[in-house]
Amino acid sequence: MKEAGSGAASFNRRDVLRATIVGGAAAAAVTVLPGTAGAHPRPLRQTPILPKPGRSVAIFGGGMAGLSAAHELSERGYAVTVYEPAFLGGKARSMDVPNTAAGGRKNLPGEHGFRFFPGCYQHVPDTMSRIPFPGNPHGVLTNLRPVESSVIGIKGSPAVAAPFGVSGISQLTPETIEKAIITAVGFIPQLPPLEMAFFVKMMMMWFTSSEERRFGQWEYLTWEKALEAEGKSQAYRDYLVNALTRITVAAKPHVSSARTIATIGEALVLAATGIVPEYKGGADRILNRPTNEAWIDPWVAYLRARGVQFIMGQRAVKLNVADGRISNVTMADASGARSTVHADYYVTSMPVDKAQPLITDEVMNADPHLAGIHKLYADWMVGIQYYLTRQSGLPEGHIACMGSPWAITGLRQAPMWANKFQDTYGDGTVVECLSIDVSDWDTPGILFGKPAKQCTKEEVHQEVWAQAKMWLNTGRSWLRDEDIHSWHLDPGLTWSGGATHNETPLLVNTVGSWDWRPNATTAIPNLFIGGDHVRTHIDLPTMEAANESGRAAANGIMNAAGDPGPRAGIFPLVQLPIFDAAKKIDADRFRAGQPHLMDG
Numbered sequence: 001m002k003e004a005g006s007g008a009a010s011f012n013r014r015d016v017l018r019a020t021i022v023g024g025a026a027a028a029a030v031t032v033l034p035g036t037a038g039a040h041p042r043p044l045r046q047t048p049i050l051p052k053p054g055r056s057v058a059i060f061g062g063g064m065a066g067l068s069a070a071h072e073l074s075e076r077g078y079a080v081t082v083y084e085p086a087f088l089g090g091k092a093r094s095m096d097v098p099n100t101a102a103g104g105r106k107n108l109p110g111e112h113g114f115r116f117f118p119g120c121y122q123h124v125p126d127t128m129s130r131i132p133f134p135g136n137p138h139g140v141l142t143n144l145r146p147v148e149s150s151v152i153g154i155k156g157s158p159a160v161a162a163p164f165g166v167s168g169i170s171q172l173t174p175e176t177i178e179k180a181i182i183t184a185v186g187f188i189p190q191l192p193p194l195e196m197a198f199f200v201k202m203m204m205m206w207f208t209s210s211e212e213r214r215f216g217q218w219e220y221l222t223w224e225k226a227l228e229a230e231g232k233s234q235a236y237r238d239y240l241v242n243a244l245t246r247i248t249v250a251a252k253p254h255v256s257s258a259r260t261i262a263t264i265g266e267a268l269v270l271a272a273t274g275i276v277p278e279y280k281g282g283a284d285r286i287l288n289r290p291t292n293e294a295w296i297d298p299w300v301a302y303l304r305a306r307g308v309q310f311i312m313g314q315r316a317v318k319l320n321v322a323d324g325r326i327s328n329v330t331m332a333d334a335s336g337a338r339s340t341v342h343a344d345y346y347v348t349s350m351p352v353d354k355a356q357p358l359i360t361d362e363v364m365n366a367d368p369h370l371a372g373i374h375k376l377y378a379d380w381m382v383g384i385q386y387y388l389t390r391q392s393g394l395p396e397g398h399i400a401c402m403g404s405p406w407a408i409t410g411l412r413q414a415p416m417w418a419n420k421f422q423d424t425y426g427d428g429t430v431v432e433c434l435s436i437d438v439s440d441w442d443t444p445g446i447l448f449g450k451p452a453k454q455c456t457k458e459e460v461h462q463e464v465w466a467q468a469k470m471w472l473n474t475g476r477s478w479l480r481d482e483d484i485h486s487w488h489l490d491p492g493l494t495w496s497g498g499a500t501h502n503e504t505p506l507l508v509n510t511v512g513s514w515d516w517r518p519n520a521t522t523a524i525p526n527l528f529i530g531g532d533h534v535r536t537h538i539d540l541p542t543m544e545a546a547n548e549s550g551r552a553a554a555n556g557i558m559n560a561a562g563d564p565g566p567r568a569g570i571f572p573l574v575q576l577p578i579f580d581a582a583k584k585i586d587a588d589r590f591r592a593g594q595p596h597l598m599d600g
């Protein structure tokens with residue numbers, strides 16, 4: 001089995017950069033950088049609003065957060081320039097696998113990791129609906145397709161297709177919510193009924209906990225501790241505590257804050273009922289073509305049409321401070337050559353590991369809370385794609401290999417796509433792509449007995465495939481070695497000096513980390529922060545969090561500019577009024593130092 005694209009010229013990051021460089025002089029007050037001029041793309045629909053003086057914004061990072069900030073600001077007449085060292089779309093992008101096309105088709109589609117859009121997302125769908133897409137009534141949003149089911153692989157048991165949503169609920173009451181929780185975890189084998197009941201009780205305790213207790217108590221407990229995992233059955237610990245969190249939200253139960261996990265758990269359960277009006281998208285949705293085709297490319301085109309300038313190949317290396325403000329930002333290109341950016345407002349929207357070096361002593365002197373960024377940390381979650389010459393036949397929807405050592409999840413990229421895969425991508429022999437995310441890089445695997453971080457590229461591929469087969473081929477042979485045409489691993493992974501490096505790690509939620517996360521608005525009047533490490537309603541590293549942070553940064557800039565115009569929408573998660581009275585009692589108890597009524 002060969003690595004896709006490996007037979008041809010090697011993947012060259014600079015080539016990709018060159019290919020994606022977009023031209024354009026930098027906006028009004030922003031310094032024009034050398035070597036970035038080019039043709040300005042034709043506007044899509046609207047003509048850009050002429051920016052007012054004093055409204056230039058430099059955004060560092062063209063991922064979900066940076067593009068979201070650019071979107072809101074450009075629609076409000078700000079002169080926005082986005083500086084991106086590598087790829088627009090950041091971790092959310094999809095990518096061509098070079099040299100895999102034949103017969104007029106496109107290259108095989110690769111991705112950093114497959115995308116899912118739970119129904120509780122509100123910011124991302126709102127942005128998508130405002131990006132034009134030819135023939136779509138609701139822009140890019142129309143490219144989302146509902147996912148009805150999931151495939152649950154459990155070692156030793158036949159894989160089951162379980163509905164993703166919870167049907168039959170017409171009213172939200174404490175009883176129906178209990179039912180929804182039981183349905184959501186009901187597939188777990190050998191779970192003692194008493195432990196299931198305990199889990200449901202804990203979730204109901206969460207639903208009725210006050211904000212004070214959520215932030216004052218749950219935040220400082222790990223998910224594992226909150227669920228009192230110790231001493232419970234293997235099934236409870238393996239599946240309910242561990243696999244469910246790792247697989248659904250790529251979080252680590254022994255380090256993640258119980259507040260964060262319960263927050264997303266509540267939102268997922270409510271979305272799964274299908275009757276919460278704010279969560280319009282059903283339980284879950286996926287895109288109907290590769291992410292760049294469906295979303296990122298049309299988005300960038302729209303933003304260019306709004307006058308946003310994209311300067312590629314440039315990264316921020318120093319925030320320079322004078323008189324408590326950012327005076328300018330030092331930039332570097334791939335060769336290390338330096339230049340300087342001046343703007344009225346600055347937004348850092350790079351990932352946390354890349355933001356940390358920018359938060360120097362002089363920046364922290366100007367805003368001491370930003371020191372918390374250094375306490376946040378990132379770990380690995382990486383995708384691999386298998387291109388198959390025969391339909392796997394796996395049921396459509398999400399695939400979860402519950403309890404697999406590398407916490408494997410997957411999605412068949414083809415059945416719900418708009419164009420027939422075989423006719424559109426590759427050499428004509430590939431019929432589908434099984435896209436797999438590996439969320440645990442530290443636990444030894446089943447083939448080589450090593451954690452993924454210690455495996456070679458080839459070993460990673462073999463091990464993932466072996467785990468997928470062991471967890472899914474129980475009773476059926478859905479995955480067959482002979483069907484693999486080739487595979488593609490995230491190009492952010494590199495091997496040198498006997499070690500594996502990951503250029504794009506993902507933030508890990510940790511207990512108490514809410515205190516350390518920055519707000520989008522800082523105490524430095526012209527510095528704003530975007531990214532999935534910023535305080536947002538879903539404080540897990542997700543596209544939704546990154547999008548909300550970009551909106552919050554845009555609103556912060558509008559506040560700083562004294563702009564009377566409408567702010568970007570920020571949508572809180574749904575809190576059911578049926579629990580208001582219980583929460584009020586709990587708030588009083590929390591203030592009096594008493595436990596929750598259901599605690600104990």
Ligand SMILES: Cc1cc2nc3c(=O)[nH]c(=O)nc-3n(C[C@H](O)[C@H](O)[C@H](O)COP(=O)(O)OP(=O)(O)OC[C@H]3O[C@@H](n4cnc5c(N)ncnc54)[C@H](O)[C@@H]3O)c2cc1C
Pocket residue numbers: 060061062063064065066083084085086087088089090091092112113114115116117314315316317349350351354381382383437505506530531532533540541542543544546
């Ligand atoms: C395998 C995988 C699967 C995932 N699946 C999902 C999913 O299904 N659903 C979901 O909601 N989320 C998912 N996520 C999470 C989601 O992709 C991220 O949380 C989100 O895309 C982060 O967006 P961001 O803008 O904060 O950061 P990024 O996407 O990391 O973008 C930041 C950008 O900043 C640039 N940059 C870096 N350094 C600098 C610098 N010094 N100066 C300027 N720019 C810089 C980077 O090149 C990058 O383009 C997944 C993540 C992974 C890793």
